[in-house]
Amino acid sequence: MKLYSYFRSSAAYRVRIALNLKKLSYETEPVHLVKNEQLLESYKAINPSQLVPVLIDDAHTFSQSISILEYLEEQYPTQPLLPKDVIERAKVRAFAQSIACDIHPINNLRVLKYLQNDLSLNDEQKKYWYQHWIVEGFKSLEAQLEHSNGQFCFGTQPTFADCCLIPQVYNAKRFKVDLSPFPKIESIYQHCLTIPAFLHAVPEQQPDWE
Numbered sequence: 001m002k003l004y005s006y007f008r009s010s011a012a013y014r015v016r017i018a019l020n021l022k023k024l025s026y027e028t029e030p031v032h033l034v035k036n037e038q039l040l041e042s043y044k045a046i047n048p049s050q051l052v053p054v055l056i057d058d059a060h061t062f063s064q065s066i067s068i069l070e071y072l073e074e075q076y077p078t079q080p081l082l083p084k085d086v087i088e089r090a091k092v093r094a095f096a097q098s099i100a101c102d103i104h105p106i107n108n109l110r111v112l113k114y115l116q117n118d119l120s121l122n123d124e125q126k127k128y129w130y131q132h133w134i135v136e137g138f139k140s141l142e143a144q145l146e147h148s149n150g151q152f153c154f155g156t157q158p159t160f161a162d163c164c165l166i167p168q169v170y171n172a173k174r175f176k177v178d179l180s181p182f183p184k185i186e187s188i189y190q191h192c193l194t195i196p197a198f199l200h201a202v203p204e205q206q207p208d209w210e
């Protein structure tokens with residue numbers, strides 16, 4: 001199993017967490033987004049969207065982090081990352097998609113580069129943009145965590161929701177977002193980082209960390 005990844009990509013980070021939780025061995029193939037390695041023709045042949053992550057398993061190629069999580073859940077059901085109850089499964093998926101579809105796309109590296117290079121925003125303006133959309137998104141996430149035990153987003157085991165939340169909090173902290181209004185989010189983040197599967201997925205632990 002091979003994972004095309006960039007150490008700071010939150011989408012790739014989600015997949016690393018899931019692979020670790022399921023105790024699946026994989027080889028990391030770094031794709032340096034800042035150096036535009038994703039734009040190389042050789043990578044475009046692997047993923048026409050020129051994004052990470054890409055997972056290759058048994059000669060099959062998978063892209064889009066949420067789709068990869070779904071594939072891993074169905075193909076490797078040991079250590080499930082979705083609840084058995086259909087209602088709870090829907091809640092977990094909604095939470096994960098709130099991050100993957102609503103928060104992350106307007107704050108990913110492509111957007112930040114565009115703001116800086118094409119719209120001439122300075123670093124402070126770019127940070128304000130990032131912080132604004134994180135705060136708006138986290139208001140919704142915190143409300144969805146009303147019944148969380150403060151260790152995981154839903155229930156007593158990690159799910160897709162935690163796989164998506166932890167990378168997004170990591171990014172929020174990197175951009176100096178004040179998390180004091182979001183105590184459940186902060187509590188879950190701190191708890192998950194005591195678990196080896198999460199800890200070994202952090203950017204600083206990746207082979208391409210710099």
